[in-house]
Amino acid sequence: MTPWISDFLNWLFRGQSTELIPVADWIAALVNWVVTNFRWLFQLIRWPIGAVLNGIEDFFLWLPPILFLGILGLIAWQFGGRRLAWGSMAALIFVGLMGAWRESMTTLSLVITAVVLCIVVGLPLGIAAARSHRVEGLIRPILDAMQTLPAFVYLVPVVMLFGTGKVPGVIVTFIFAVPPLIRLTNIGIRQVSTEAVEASLAFGSTPNQMLWDVQIPLAMPTILAGVNQSIMLALSMVVIASLIAVEGLGQMVNRGIGRLDVGLAAVGGLGIVVLAVVLDRLTQAMGNPPKDGLTWNERGPIGAIRSLLNRRQVSAKA
Template sequence: MNGCGFLNPFDCGKLPLASWVSEGLRWMVENYRPFFQTVKAPFDTVLQSLTNFMTSAPPTLVILVIMLLTWQLSNWRLAATLAAILFFVGFIGAWPETMTTLSIVLTALIFSLVIGIPLGVLSTRSELLYAILRPILDGMQTIPAFVYLVPIVMLFGIGNVPGVIVTVIFAVAPVIRLTYLGIRQVPEEVNEAMRAFGATDRQLLWKAQLPLALPTIMAGVNQTLMMSLSMVVIASMIAVGGLGQMVLRGIGRLDVGLASIGGLGIVALAIILDRITQALAQPRKRPGEIWAHGPVAAIRYAMRLLRASPSQRLAAGSE
């Protein structure tokens, strides 16, 4: 049945949604282009700072910093494993691209946390805000990643900075959701006990809710990092550099070797970032427990030996 009627109402007319969206984006570009260029500025500043450090610093220094950080957060075995992975990435010829991708992912993570954690906290204070955010977050997590590229290119252009912006939009949802969930899961007895002792809302948040919700929040951070890495290859279509560009060039040239190197670099970054965020999510029995081992503890021990008397050094050596 092709005619317009009760059984086939869609032939009676259609909403021109596609033209509305196109005209709306065109109007925004024509009237608010300077505003969107201003929005790019903080992303560009952070990205350039990280990229300059990652790409200009000697590879051994970068590996040493990551190794010491991992040793401090976890243990020396994991630190040695991650260092071996980074050396492998360097020896297969993907070091510059890996550092570029790492800079993009870390910049996206910084802005995702700056946006996501406050929104998650505010959502626990206002059910109306979460009711508004929830369908938006559902849409952000279900819309295919390719769909984000067209409006981002129209509003911000192409390059690494628009790539960071589209990655933030794509990956910020887990941080908001899991921050909200983590604070909501704090036992009500804890909240009541803190209020009974006269704690303000700010003290309740910083002293009880955020520490107890930290494992859940870190799970959101972990998901954001993984989603950011998954966006790397897609964002390479708008001239974002790094490992995604290697994969895209390899696919375009049917060069399996080049695409494999880019893919291995992405896997290596995923393993490194996943292990570090898991180490950060480990519960601590005491506030200063994280400094009780690793390089910080070794430096403190060495400084105590230098300040100690000869007899105390002998006693410490015998122990």
């Protein structure tokens, strides 16, 4: 019995020169068929993504650096406090001094566009997965594939469908970055305490009222952790995206490697790291507000303005 199977498998796997299941041919044929028949559809998708991306990029490139730093500082102060504000401004100033300001603005706009796309697509999918075991079972293997499939494998079909440039860059970044957001949205909603869910139902909420009033607010820290993960993964795709002619920090790395210019590659790499650290701290602070007993409007620049106004009112009365 056993020797017979062994001989058969030897003949099958080593003796045969062609594959018995021609997966490669099938996929090539499928991609070709989609490209010839549905390229118009993908070109259509290209348009809104391109519009958003170009809008953000043009804005960042137009924005005087001093204003950009000021706004960044205010946002960081509001969500994370003064330390985070000074830290992120110093980090971005460092990037500018390295001569990578324009590139980092381009990369930032690509990351923001990809993450917005992740939220627009990933949040509803995560909610759907949390509400139905069937949807969750359907989505899970797809997410596994998206996270483990090497990016180079889907780089080629994406280029065939979308061409080269920024938009396909956003698409490959999206494929890589969206799974954690879907997963964490799903987990976050499922982990809302049964008593809160029961209380909501017991007072007669509809599924939608419960979702927006109870489940999403209570799942928000987990969902924001998902957004944070998406941002990190999006940044790590920047270098790969540069292979399909996406400009920015990734292109500096790519060019540096091509020319064996260690310095150029390092500047690009450092820029990515700095952006990653700043964005990570900022989104983490959004997900976990400091436990100082203050509400959001008593904190940061908004709190400072409010207390200033209050003081003026008090002194006007007096």
